[in-house]
Amino acid sequence: MRILIAEDDLTSRTVLTALLEKRGHTLVVTEDGPAALAALQAPDRPHLAILDWMMPELDGVTVCRRIRALDLEPPPYIILLTTKDAKGDVVAGLDAGADDYITKPYDPDELRARVAVGRRILGLQAALAEKINALQHALDEVRTLQGIVPMCANCKKVRDDQGYWNQVEVYMRTHTDAQISHGICPECARKLYPELDLDDSE
Template identity: 40%
Template sequence: MYGGYYFLFNDKVTTMKVLVAEDELVTRLMVQVSLENWGYDVLEAKDGKEAMELFGRGEAPRIAIIDWEMPEVDGLEVCKRLREQESENPPYIILLTAHGSKNDILLGFDAGADDYITKPFNSDELRARVRVADRLVRSQDMLASTVTELKNAINQLDTLQDSLTVCEKCHKIEDIDEGTWHDYLELIEKNGEDRFIKTICPECEGKK
């Protein structure tokens, strides 16, 4: 869905998951309701510790809106921990903060945030920033999928290049570099993992 909030992979539509980590109940509910109205699947966390636990589970959210000041683990620490994790598809982090100075914003970016929204936030601004995150995450996932397909194709080519040509009748193996044919039994015993391409050698061809 172009400009929307869904992924289409392998002919299946998947709703984008967004984590909202905010210790203030009213603010958390406001963000949650807005996101759900825009078509997102929302996960909630009341503090940074709970947020990290949610990221440790399967199918972690791809977008996270994280409050700066939270008990247990604050937003900056959550950003740092998430960036320290090795992941092919890291989450897009929007830091929700009452700190609006340039130094504070730089601290947020240094900690690993991708974007920020200052409190009190405007619903239109929130939607615009989340849509940017949506497009970037979707593009990142499509690129990762393409890279995986390319790697698989390269592996298949490597397998074909490493294959051996075997005569179907006498079972001799062709040495492609020398253009000669050899008994295959000892070669199979020595290189049991090799793949073989069946064909007919010139000698067997002449026996027809």
């Protein structure tokens, strides 16, 4: 998993990098708020970020708030790293849009566990988004046959979305999963084969 680290202190950044690389993560490492903000908006942006609260130019809370204002899809999972442990500070960080926080000095096992929670949440979000897309696609397919379908009153051809006129079976084969089986109704059979004595039961 690619993880963004935003930490201005060299020692803290080195320790954090070593701990996460040891777990097999690929890291994007930044040293200040503006660089972290840019990394989280890049096309190949990491989906999990660990932001230090206190950083030059833009602190972690401000970065978090600005990222949430962009309404990115999928939204990144953001963990704030801070020495602040007062309840008011924690609430301020979460209100800014952080998903979790870790107070310094942190335990390596706690860091591992909180990152694992973030990965699990991101996995659930991705699975949910995939199901929503599948449902939307299915709904679009249903709506295709629920709208008004132009049909020629004479030859009974149907006009598709591109303006072409097709036989009904061609239209149905394109817009549904139905299998077309051809037959002859009794009325047409009497017209085609008048020499046969047919009734509606045959």
